[in-house]
Amino acid sequence: MAKSPRKKFRLSLCVSLVAMAMVAGCGGGNSLGEASAPVDGTPAAAPAPSTGSISLAWVAPQTNADGSTLTDLAGFRIYYGTASGSYSQVITISSPIATRYTIENLPPSTYYMVLKAFDTNNNESQASAELSKTIN
Incomplete structure (x- = not known):
């Protein structure tokens, strides 16, 4: 079977980025966000680790x-990692009508x-501009 010729298509993506820091867990603190010790003097539990999310559109x-x-768009791939230009994770979105995703x-x-x-032959477009977001 002959391989289909690779075609290039323009990725005219206007990508926006919204990052939200989410605290994984609640409680164990006062209104100032400080941990409070129980009345009996035992140490307070360590705060729950925080995680975040990044929303792309x-x-x-x-x-x-x-x-x-373009008649054969098949979906999108988000490449991401913790070093600029080095993307260790890939998320494949197999929907040509998808326009947003949250990691x-x-x-x-x-x-x-x-x-x-x-596209349907798995040809990829050029990458969008690189975006970055810090989650604290």
């Missing part, structure tokens, strides 16, 4: 790089990410 490409109409339960760090579209 984009506009799907409509054309191939040659200007022709959840991320431990504190600075994350770098790019988005690529792919």
Whole structure:
């Protein structure tokens, strides 16, 4: 079986980034966010570790790089990691109509990410501009 020729398509994505720090757990503190010791003098439990999430939103490409109409968009891939230009994690979104995704339960760090579209032959677009977000 002959392999289909690779075609390039333009990833006209306007990617926006919203990061939200979520505290995994609640309680054990006062209104100032300070841990309070129990009345009996035993030490207070350690606070629950915090995690965060990053929400991405984009506009799907409509054309191939040659200007022709894109008719076989299959989905998107989010590449992310904790070093600029080095993406150790990949999330595949197998829906051509998806325009948003939230990466959840991320431990504190600075994350770098790019988005690529792919077609039914698994050809990927060029990456979007790299985005970064720090989760404290």
